[in-house]
Amino acid sequence: MKIRFLVLLLALLLSACDDSAPAEKGFAGLGGEAAAFTPVVPGRVFSFPADHGPHDGFRIEWWYVTANLKDAQGREFGVQWTLFRSALKATPEVPGWGSQLIWLGHAAVTSATEHRAAERYARGGVGQAGVSLGPFNAWIDDWQFSSEGSDTLSDLQLSARDKGFSYRLHLTSTRPLVLQGDNGFSQKSEQGQASYYYSQPFFQATGAVEIDGTTYQVSGPAWLDREWSSQPLTANQTGWDWFSLHLAGGEEVMLYRMRHKNGEPYLTGTWIDAHGQTQTLHASDISLVPQDTAEVAGHSMPVRWSVKIPGKHLDISVDALNPNAWMDLRIPYWEGPVRLSGSHAGQGYLEMTGY
Secondary structure: OOOOHHHHHHHHHHOOOOOOOOOOOOHHHOOOOOOOOOOOOOOOOOOOOHHHOOOOOOOEEEEEEEEEEEOOOOOEEEEEEEEEEEEOOOOOOOOOOOOOEEEEEEEEEEEOOOEEEEEEEEEOOOOOEEEEOOOOEEEEOOEEEEOOOOOOOOEEEEEEEEOOEEEEEEEEOOOOOEEOOEOOEEEOOOOOOEEEEEEEEEEEEEEEEEEOOEEEEEEEEEEEEEEEEOOOOOOOEEEEEEEEEEEOOOOEEEEEEEEEOOOOOEEEEEEEOOOOOEEEEOHHHOEEEEEEEEEEOOEEEEEEEEEEEHHHOEEEEEEEOOOOOEEOOOOOEEEEEEEEEEOOOEEEEEEEOOO
16 A cells, blocks of 8 residues: 655645645645545546556556565565656646646665665656556656556566666566455545555566666566555554565465554555455454564664464564665655565565654
8 A cells, every 4th residue: 555645745845835735734744635636435437548547636646566576596686666646736737847746756676685765756747757558658767667568557667777776677467457445445544535546466577686786687576556546644644554465375465554643553455365356354354563673764663563364364474674675765764575474475565654
């Protein structure tokens, strides 16, 4: 669940001269009122490939990929690629410098001993960043997530580079897309805040990762998240912990915990079987408990978790491959690959914000 506070915060920073910019409320402003923007309501009928593209009228949106990779020697790596679209006003996109869109890209590579991260910024309307269909192409500068021939998101290239790292991966899947929550309506609070949210958790990735001049040929599972919203949080929500887990038996699990200033976290998720069939997980179905912490960039981060879903006989430990996977960017957070052990083996990704 990628509720990207980063996008909104960047938009507020870059639009400081705009008197209409909302005051920050809740975590990074995502609990602020967004009455001018399109609300997220139950019952939306998703349409593909159109919903792979941008959505005018919504305040925030993202295209997000993670991959858990290994080379021939069994060395483990994680890759992250994210493009965020933030609207400063609830108006249709227009070409030129009159565009009211801000784009932000994040890319990272993680190994057991190294973590590299970078960011890119762009104003909309001038071709520096965007998402288009016919065929699908998402880009910011020379970072790309694209298909050469279609809009189906079944055969794509993913690439990014910065000082100290680069990657180029080929992602393929013949499996169905997954609608998260209630047929794509993903609730984030008891008060009804929500996003539209779908995933492709069944990608297989092959390609190359380079860290500090050494290139590794790698392969492994990858996960795409697509999400858009206008006001996804309440003013009381201080951050979140998000998990995407690839189980060795072919099942996929998405979990998130929205933390509050006061009261218990809002906890939910999705169990995805090996055929792509889904079951929504409620708080009563899940035990998600931090176990061990590490001091990372001056923050105490829970880098080992106990995850239990008794109804699925899941009882696992989720451990960070590299506890120091701190995204030391203008707006920092923790994000990195994790290993699974216990009742089920596997791997996945964890994002933690607001610590």
